[in-house]
Amino acid sequence: MASASTDLEHAAPLYGADDDSRFFAVPLTILVGLAELRCDIYIQYAGASRKMLYKSANADLPAADAEKLRRRNVRHLFLRVEDRQAYDLAVGEALARPINDPSVQLALTVDQHREAFQCAMRGRSAAQVVTAAKQVGDDVLQIIKQDNFSVGMAVTLLDHDQCTFQHSCNVAIYSAALARSVGMADEDLKLLTSGGVLHDIGKRHIPTFILKKPGRLDDRERELVRQHPATGFRELAALGQLTWAQLMMAYQHHEWINGLGYPVGITGDEMHPWARICAVADVFDALTANRPYREAGHARSALQTMKDESGHFDKELFKQWTELVAS
Amino acid sequence: MNEQALGAERVPLPDLTDVLRRPRGCNKTWTDSRRFPRIHANVACQAAPESTYRWVGHESQPQDVWLREMSRGGASFFHGAQFFPGERCTLCLPTGVCLHLEVIWCRRVAEGTFLSGCRFVKGDAAAPPASDLASAK
Numbered sequence: 001m002a003s004a005s006t007d008l009e010h011a012a013p014l015y016g017a018d019d020d021s022r023f024f025a026v027p028l029t030i031l032v033g034l035a036e037l038r039c040d041i042y043i044q045y046a047g048a049s050r051k052m053l054y055k056s057a058n059a060d061l062p063a064a065d066a067e068k069l070r071r072r073n074v075r076h077l078f079l080r081v082e083d084r085q086a087y088d089l090a091v092g093e094a095l096a097r098p099i100n101d102p103s104v105q106l107a108l109t110v111d112q113h114r115e116a117f118q119c120a121m122r123g124r125s126a127a128q129v130v131t132a133a134k135q136v137g138d139d140v141l142q143i144i145k146q147d148n149f150s151v152g153m154a155v156t157l158l159d160h161d162q163c164t165f166q167h168s169c170n171v172a173i174y175s176a177a178l179a180r181s182v183g184m185a186d187e188d189l190k191l192l193t194s195g196g197v198l199h200d201i202g203k204r205h206i207p208t209f210i211l212k213k214p215g216r217l218d219d220r221e222r223e224l225v226r227q228h229p230a231t232g233f234r235e236l237a238a239l240g241q242l243t244w245a246q247l248m249m250a251y252q253h254h255e256w257i258n259g260l261g262y263p264v265g266i267t268g269d270e271m272h273p274w275a276r277i278c279a280v281a282d283v284f285d286a287l288t289a290n291r292p293y294r295e296a297g298h299a300r301s302a303l304q305t306m307k308d309e310s311g312h313f314d315k316e317l318f319k320q321w322t323e324l325v326a327s
Numbered sequence: 328m329n330e331q332a333l334g335a336e337r338v339p340l341p342d343l344t345d346v347l348r349r350p351r352g353c354n355k356t357w358t359d360s361r362r363f364p365r366i367h368a369n370v371a372c373q374a375a376p377e378s379t380y381r382w383v384g385h386e387s388q389p390q391d392v393w394l395r396e397m398s399r400g401g402a403s404f405f406h407g408a409q410f411f412p413g414e415r416c417t418l419c420l421p422t423g424v425c426l427h428l429e430v431i432w433c434r435r436v437a438e439g440t441f442l443s444g445c446r447f448v449k450g451d452a453a454a455p456p457a458s459d460l461a462s463a464k
Contacts, residue, residue, distance in 0.1 A: 230412040230432065233411065233412055233413075234412045234413045237380060237411070237413055238413065243382075244380075244382035247382075251411070251412075259435065263432065263433075263434070264409065264433055264434055264435050264441070265434055265435040265436075266409070266435050267435075270409070270435075
């Protein structure tokens with residue numbers, strides 16, 4: 001119960017307070033791929049205080065209906081907590097079958113690792129988080145390496161919520177795709193992907209109410225949030241299992257090329273190349289994600305915002321990323 | 328006779344408050360939470376980094392540092408090469424006293440200049456011989 005409610009806290013941007021413990025949010029993309037899932041599906045419209053039954057257990061969710069919902073900016077539907085086991089089983093079965101669309105496969109794979117990773121994040125041992133991250137990283141990299149994988153499609157289909165796990169996975173996927181496009185070797189790609197999953201590990205020490213705060217953070221809260229790269233770095237470095245490049249992804253992903261980032265304020269040349277890749281991916285996902293303080297943005301507007309702040313990123317990498325998203 | 332008549336240009340010096348308190352135009356981004364009163368030192372010292380992280384290339388190379396201030400809990404100093412959180416070093420004061428420190432935060436304040444905040448820790452390794460530190464000057 002504890003784990004389900006924590007999932008819900010992170011994953012559902014809209015839900016009535018009385019529904020908190022009774023439902024968990026599922027990305028629309030995933031539900032469409034689970035034809036054999038027989039559960040009641042609920043929806044919560046913007047501004048509504050409660051969820052409503054959208055499809056009963058014996059009705060299908062056709063792709064056309066999903067498309068309509070997507071156009072209405074509905075990204076998640078909801079299942080009852082007691083249907084969790086059936087849902088997990090359906091995800092496992094869907095992954096066991098061949099899936100033509102790598103982006104759907106990616107969304108399902110990420111979702112399959114969600115519970116184990118979040119469990120590790122809540123635990124005390126950073127080593128368990130590293131193990132879980134390596135598993136996620138290896139699995140998503142296999143999909144990214146497929147010839148028909150498209151970043152543009154992945155951006156459309158991947159879930160974008162405020163949850164640290166989903167954000168970490170998205171950053172890992174984007175970083176890997178960007179690194180691959182600039183010719184990174186397979187062995188390094190593997191390390192970079194798991195480094196991407198771990199880049200925000202320091203956030204597990206920030207209280208959830210601060211991460212979810214809808215308003216502006218006060219000075220003390222902002223200071224606490226700004227400590228997460230250093231906290232994550234220290235935690236990972238103490239393990240001695242990661243490479244320096246992976247550690248730099250955790251430590252330097254909020255640095256800016258123009259020296260106005262944190263925690264150190266280093267400039268372009270001083271930033272590790274893997275951290276530069278991670279910085280582009282991190283900001284892009286942050287701008288396209290639902291956050292407590294704003295609605296998710298479209299990929300095109302996210303790229304425009306990043307272009308306006310071009311002093312923050314490596315120019316070549318940003319150009320490459322723009323081309324990838326447009327592909 | 329003014330300076331322009333002599334062809335001399337006035338070189339603007341950075342405001343010291345800016346350098347110390349608002350580096351790079353950002354707000355404070357480090358945790359500076361020492362509990363004890365600080366003593367402003369402004370004194371040249373030497374810091375010998377211990378090999379805390381095998382990847383960092385400046386192990387056991389003593390650096391000239393400029394001690395800014397210290398308290399019962401820790402110290403902060405300016406230095407030339409970046410330190411990383413958790414890194415340990417031995418700070419040798421001009422009096423010959425050597426103190427073991429652990430870096431908590433490090434901030435770039437100018438080209439090739441960093442400011443680090445450290446806390447005192449019990450040293451595992453022995454302090455580097457004074458001769459080593461002297462030879463690095």
